[in-house]
Amino acid sequence: MASVLVVEDDQFVRSALIRHLTEAAHTVRSVGTALEALREVAHFSFDVVILDLGLPDLDGAEALKMLRGITDVPVIIATARDDETEIVRLLNDGADDYLTKPFSVEHLSARMAAVLRRSRTTGDTPPSPVIRVGGLSIDPLRRQAELDGARLDLTRREFDLLAFLAGRPGVVVARKELLAEVWQQSYGDDQTIDVHLSWLRRKLGETAARPRYLHTLRGVGVKLEPPSSEPPR
DSSP, X not given: OOEEEEEOOOHHHHHHHHHHHHHTTOEEEEESSHHHHHHHHXXXXXXXXXXXXXXXXXXXXXXXXXXXXXXXXXXXXXXXXXXXXXHHHHHHTTOSEEEESSOOHXXXXXXXXXXXXXXXXXXXXXXXXXXXXXXXXXXXXXXXXXXXXXXXXXXHHHHXXXXXXXXXXXXXXXXXXXXXXXXXXXXXXXXXXXXXXXXXXXXXXXXXXXXXXXXEETTTEEEEOOOTTSOOO
């Protein structure tokens, strides 16, 4: 089972989460502030962090940025905020998933299972050769990507999405397949895929209106291929 850090200042919610996770055979540590959470991840190894946004000492969104500065552990945001702009910002700052309060323990379990499957699958995958598509060079082993020799600053999810599509150059991949293979989810919101594609396009120096590598076929899926002026390598 997983080692889980619960970051939640509401004692009732915190106790309920601890009880549920412990009953599911997970190892649980819990704190009520952002600073305590940072100390925990600095001293202990966790498989997943469940992070509340309404913390007393520091906004959870800022805590997320600080966590991402010291660890790559998967983070599931637990929030009462349902603003779309806020959710997009959290994903952009490195959240792996989010749940809007109130949520059921079954929903939390499903999201945790998806995040953990993806994390463990990545860790168990044998080294792959460098993938090259046009001016893109993607090294799955070092988890580094370059465009025309310049290093790309990608989040973990952005890298996984890019590597998955680059491993199938010219092939249209359905959104359902992307959710299953990249997010390890059998269901989800297309908005999540659109947001990550938008970030990738920006970092690749392109837009949806003027694509170079990433092409969206409405109602079908997404494909990555080299620009027409650049032959495949």
